[in-house]
C-alpha cells in the first residue's frame with residue numbers, strides 16, 4: 001500500500017485524492033481552505049465543507065456522510081471525524097484490507113468556540129499535518145490572548161482609532177468574533193469573511209454583532225479583514241486604523257514582517273505539545289508527518305514509533321510531473 005505526493009496525498013487502491021488543490025475527478029476535502037480544496041468534479045467532505053467549498057470554488061457533486069457515519073466507497077470503509085480546525089473540518093479514517101489509516105488534515109484537538117474538539121480515533125497508520133511540529137511552539141492559553149485583545153480594543157477606541165483585526169477569512173475571523181462576543185462588540189466584516197459568517201449561522205453558530213462592512217457604519221465597530229488586503233477599497237475607507245494580526249506565527253517570524261501594529265498568538269492549529277499528545281492518543285505505530293517541520297517525526301522515532309516526515313520538496317517535484325521515485329512514494333505498512 002503506497003502513499004505518494006502528487007497534487008495532494010494518494011494512497012494506492014483509494015479512489016480519491018486527499019486534499020488536492022488542482023482539479024481532480026474525485027477528492028476528499030478535509031476542509032474548505034484553498035490549500036486543502038479546489039475545483040473538483042466530485043468531493044467527499046462534511047456538509048459544511050461542501051457549502052463553503054461550493055461557495056468558493058463553484059457547485060460540484062458532493063458526498064457528505066455524517067460525522068461518525070461509516071460508508072463504503074469501492075470496497076474501502078470511510079468514516080469522518082471532527083478535526084477542530086474550522087467549520088466543517090474533518091479527519092478521514094480509511095479501513096483498507098483491515099488496516100486503519102487516519103488522515104487528519106489541519107487539526108486542533110481542543111477545538112474552539114465555533115468548532116467541536118477533534119476526535120482521536122484509533123488507527124494503525126496516521127498521516128498528520130505538522131504545522132507547528134517543532135519544540136518551542138507552545139501557545140499561551142486562549143483566555144490570556146483574548147484578555148489582551150479585549151484590553152487593546154478598548155484602549156484603541158478610547159484613543160479615537162479604529163481597531164482592525166487581521167484574521168484568515170474562514171475560521172480564524174469567525175472564531176475571534178465568537179471569542180469576543182461576550183464583550184458586546186459589534187463587527188464590520190470584509191465581504192469574504194461575511195460570506196462565511198452566513199454559512200456559520202446556517203450551521204447554528206450565531207456570531208452576534210457581525211455585519212457586512214459598510215464605510216458609513218464603522219463607528220464603534222471592530223473591523224475584521226483577511227490579512228493581505230491592505231490595498232483593498234475597504235481598507236482605504238477606514239480612518240485611523242490600528243491593526244491587530246491574529247496568528248499562531250506571532251510566536252516567531254510574523255511580527256517582523258506583517259506591518260501590523262500588534263500581533264497576537266491565536267491559532268486554529270495544534271501547538272507542538274498538543275500534536276504529540278494527540279498522536280499518542282490515536283495509538284498509531286506508523287506516523288507520517290506532512291507540512292510543517294521534521295522535528296516532530298524525529299521526536300516520535302525517539303519514542304519508538306516508525307515515523308517519517310514527507311517533505312514539501314518531494315511534493316513539489318511530484319507536482320512538476322516527475323515519476324514517483326525513491327523518496328516520493330512510501331509504504332504505508334513498512
Ligand SMILES: [Zn+2]
Nearest residue numbers: 031033085106
Ligand atoms: Zn486549514
